[in-house]
Amino acid sequence: MSRENSLVSAQWVEEHLDDQNVVLIEVDEDTSSYDKGHIRGAIKLDWTTDLQDQVRRDFLNKEQFEALLSSHGVGNDHTVVLYGGNNNWFAAYAYWYFKLYGHQDVKLLDGGRKKWELDSRELTDEVPDRAATTYVAQEQDRSIRAFRDEVVAAIGSHNLVDVRSPDEYAGRLLAPAHLPQEQSQRAGHVPTSVNVPWSKNANDDGTFKSDEELQKLYAEVGFDESKDTIALCRIGERSSLTWFVLQELLGKKNVKNYDGSWTEYGSLVGVPIALGDEPGQADGKSA
Amino acid sequence: MCGATEGGLSLAGVDVTKEAVIQGKVVRGGDPVGGAYVRLLDRTGEFTAEVPTSATGHFRFFAGDGDWTLRTLAPKAEPVDRKVRAAVGSVAEVEISL
Numbered sequence: 001m002s003r004e005n006s007l008v009s010a011q012w013v014e015e016h017l018d019d020q021n022v023v024l025i026e027v028d029e030d031t032s033s034y035d036k037g038h039i040r041g042a043i044k045l046d047w048t049t050d051l052q053d054q055v056r057r058d059f060l061n062k063e064q065f066e067a068l069l070s071s072h073g074v075g076n077d078h079t080v081v082l083y084g085g086n087n088n089w090f091a092a093y094a095y096w097y098f099k100l101y102g103h104q105d106v107k108l109l110d111g112g113r114k115k116w117e118l119d120s121r122e123l124t125d126e127v128p129d130r131a132a133t134t135y136v137a138q139e140q141d142r143s144i145r146a147f148r149d150e151v152v153a154a155i156g157s158h159n160l161v162d163v164r165s166p167d168e169y170a171g172r173l174l175a176p177a178h179l180p181q182e183q184s185q186r187a188g189h190v191p192t193s194v195n196v197p198w199s200k201n202a203n204d205d206g207t208f209k210s211d212e213e214l215q216k217l218y219a220e221v222g223f224d225e226s227k228d229t230i231a232l233c234r235i236g237e238r239s240s241l242t243w244f245v246l247q248e249l250l251g252k253k254n255v256k257n258y259d260g261s262w263t264e265y266g267s268l269v270g271v272p273i274a275l276g277d278e279p280g281q282a283d284g285k286s287a
Numbered sequence: 288m289c290g291a292t293e294g295g296l297s298l299a300g301v302d303v304t305k306e307a308v309i310q311g312k313v314v315r316g317g318d319p320v321g322g323a324y325v326r327l328l329d330r331t332g333e334f335t336a337e338v339p340t341s342a343t344g345h346f347r348f349f350a351g352d353g354d355w356t357l358r359t360l361a362p363k364a365e366p367v368d369r370k371v372r373a374a375v376g377s378v379a380e381v382e383i384s385l
Binding site (some may be wrong): 030033074085114117118119138154165166167172173175177178181197201226 | 294335338
């Protein structure tokens with residue numbers, strides 16, 4: 001993969017607003033953002049209702065995903081362009097999710113909703129009417145999704161990249177600071193994981209930094225090219241953005257996103273946890 | 288906004304005793320600025336969170352004890368940085384003028 005294959009600019013989107021082969025999809029943490037105005041022609045996917053099983057903590061299964069995309073008029077041959085607020089956190093999560101189910105042509109709008117707004121580009125409240133399709137998904141590509149046992153087994157052996165803010169990593173906060181902090185799980189991080197906050201991937205306007213800057217960022221924390229990699233955060237959306245940077249922009253091999261992330265790991269009984277700003281030893285004790 | 292109550296964002300539903308709240312309003316020439324982006328930077332300047340302001344220009348963070356910086360980005364304005372101290376059990380109110 002490369003920047004050209006996985007990222008489009010706001011200008012590109014503006015030039016393709018009437019391209020029938022391009023489907024714009026907004027996915028936001030704040031699921032009401034779309035209703036306050038969105039890019040013309042864009043449809044909305046709600047990550048809490050559309051993209052999650054409503055009983056178990058898991059994604060839609062293949063048939064549910066097929067039904068969702070079919071009903072929204074997304075076809076297998078469409079170029080899907082995802083964007084959203086919060087510097088594309090949930091759009092990147094949806095990107096990874098589309099890849100998980102094998103959609104070939106999916107891209108992120110560089111800078112997402114914020115860049116679009118800061119450029120004072122047009123938003124509309126008109127909801128498009130798209131004809132239904134018959135979407136066919138692939139089986140989940142488990143090569144990009146990590147589960148809890150793999151994370152525990154990866155301690156001390158894989159690149160574990162925790163992309164939360166430094167205060168969450170150290171255990172001083174339990175959630176991103178725009179959310180209430182009261183949580184049931186323990187604070188801290190997976191021992192031996194390095195902290196590369198997702199925000200270091202992005203400029204202030206939400207666009208991604210250059211490949212050279214990104215390469216340097218991971219080299220500086222000792223990213224080992226010979227090892228497999230797992231990215232994690234709190235619920236797997238910010239780490240989707242880092243997964244995107246590592247695998248799609250920088251072309252690194254064998255990168256997985258752990259969607260269980262800290263809300264799962266920090267609730268497991270008996271697993272090691274490291275506190276403070278350092279990665280810590282494999283058993284959770286400080287160096 | 289005409290007729291709006293003066294003062295901070297309502298804290299209904301927030302357990303202030305357990306949170307270090309930083310909240311406030313972004314204004315330009317006295318008028319509220321909706322759709323601005325306020326980001327919370329930690330004591331080292333690292334990004335911690337970001338929210339868009341509401342139609343009434345309001346924003347809110349749940350931080351921790353210590354010193355923080357609010358950086359505000361809005362269309363047609365230079366970024367504005369404001370320092371703020373937060374503590375669990377209190378609400379730090381900040382008005383940011385662009």
